[in-house]
Amino acid sequence: MQPKSNIVHLPVYQPGKPVEDVKRELGLQEVIKLASNENPFGCSEHVKAAIIEEIGNSNIYPDGASVELTAALAEELGVEPNQIIFGTGSSEIILMINRAFIVPGDETIMADETFPQYKHNAEIENASIVEVPLKEGKHDLPAMLAKVNSKTKIIWICNPNNPTGTIVTLPELTAFLKEVPSHVLVVLDEAYGEYVDDPQFPDGVQLLREHRNLIVLRTFSKIYGLAALRIGYGVGHPDVIRFTNQVREPFNTSRIAQAAAKSALADKAFISYCCDQNKQGINYLSEQFDRLGLSYFPANGNFVMVDVKRSSPEVFDGLLRRGIISRPRWTYYPNHIRITVGTREQNEKFIAALEQALQEAAVQG
DSSP: OOOOGGGTTOOOOOOOOOHHHHHHHHTOSOOEEOSSOOOTTOOOHHHHHHHHHHHTTTTSOOOTTOHHHHHHHHHHHTOOGGGEEEESSHHHHHHHHHHHHOOTTOEEEEESSSOTHHHHHHHHTTOEEEEEOOBTTBOOHHHHHHTOOTTEEEEEEESSOTTTOOOOOHHHHHHHHHHSOTTSEEEEEOTTGGGOOOTTOOOGGGGTTTOTTEEEEEESSSTTOOGGGOOEEEEEOHHHHHHHHTTOOTTOSOHHHHHHHHHHHHOHHHHHHHHHHHHHHHHHHHHHHHHHTOOBOOOOSSEEEEEOSSOHHHHHHHHHTTTEEOBOOOTTOTTEEEEEOOOHHHHHHHHHHHHHHHHHHHHHO
């Protein structure tokens, strides 16, 4: 059997190394995973109660249309229910958007170091990929706009950008959207948006009223702490959502995930707590990187991308042997690692391990 020729060369997505594997391979008792931008504070206690209650319905198919969750989210965001679509994480919505809108020969524009699933799913649909270099770690919107032509179908903007953590501001995004032709769909991925406290950060949902060709992606995997349940959503014009819904698999989100997400929306205190703890963590890590003479991108999500002045796999290995899992190997930033902001204790252990790893690398190198 022969697969589609255009997928043969595609890499399989590599998640952060599992804690259990590291413990087993290196014989470690304690391993701290700071590689996948998970919430170190877990999820709301109210969410846990909702999950337990819903387990009793595990024999019943979920609501394929997520009616209750959609209603709750629509009220939260101030949009209509027909403007919302749910997926198994926002990554599935990325897949659905490509599946719904891309045909072979279409062009799609994205940054050259951003969330890799934009490119991966577009390549599956045989699109031509146009990658635009980041400028000081952030999306170069004027350069992206200059690449738009009659073949352009989708533009992807990750805000804050993963892995650099930089943001596109409201004035920058507004000016960009005004110039994008109406035949081009702009996908604004705000997976880490809840963490941002910069007053210039745009709320993509508020821009939907003026831009029919915009869809905003968000997720419950990050600040809400529901990564294991796989649930995220898109918000856009009803037509965009309807077309995307037409390629959605039936029952794609579980009963437990829907119940957990609905409960998570209601617990504002937990979100506030996580934002505060994350900000403290960023401040601590920034101070420590300054002390160590390491440069880093401004952090707006729950992670920091730092230049360790060495080959990132080398530092990754040094950290791994000390029980810290980080994220190395970035195409355009070979000396950078991305580190998730953990608890205070986790952050302190990471810094101690980083110092040791850097000293070890200096002696060897």
